[in-house]
Amino acid sequence: MINWFNTVRKQTESILESIKSQEFITQLMDGTLPKDVFQFYIEQDALYLSEYKKILTQVGVKCTESSETQFFINAASGIIEVENALHQTFLKNHTVIAEPSPTCELYTSYLSRVVCNQSVEEGLAAVLPCFTIYKEIGDYILKNQTNKEDNPYQDWINTYGGEDFATSVNHAIDITNMYAEDANDKTLLRMNTAFRKASQLEWMFWDSAYNKEQWKI
């Protein structure tokens, strides 16, 4: 029995390590991330999540088992509800009117293209880093931070380091592993590419927030 996720996780270890050392993450962890940078991130993330919610539903519809479909529909409404509530605490009822940054647009468009035009296996692999990378980063920060009492971003950290998020992440991994189990070599390669690309886009998302990325023209 193969464990596709363990293999692809090892292959993309360097991306995860690079994310851990991004300035956005190190400053989020020590609480020194400038407020305007975090605000930019939260606004872009709200735009990202409003698309991701639709993408998760679509991937769920493509799954064969109704329990799998239900999981992704629940994830779209449940997890995103939690994240939306988190956003509201940081946005303080300020409505998001920003337009998606180039990276936000690229990430959501990429996921949407893969989920709509490619196999269910590739779609599952593409949406997975959104679960797994946030879980790993949440756990990493919780384990290494020394300022839990006075970090202004603690609510964010606790959301992704928490048990509820872990349960959902593990379920998404299990479903994707099950599809990988029956996939042929060509599909497995395509799944690896989708997982890698979405992981790179996670890195780019934090980088673009740190630099408050704008459209060049």
Ligand SMILES: Cc1ncc(CN)c(N)n1
């Ligand atoms: C860009 C991004 N990726 C992942 C997550 C965690 N669901 C998020 N909130 N934003």
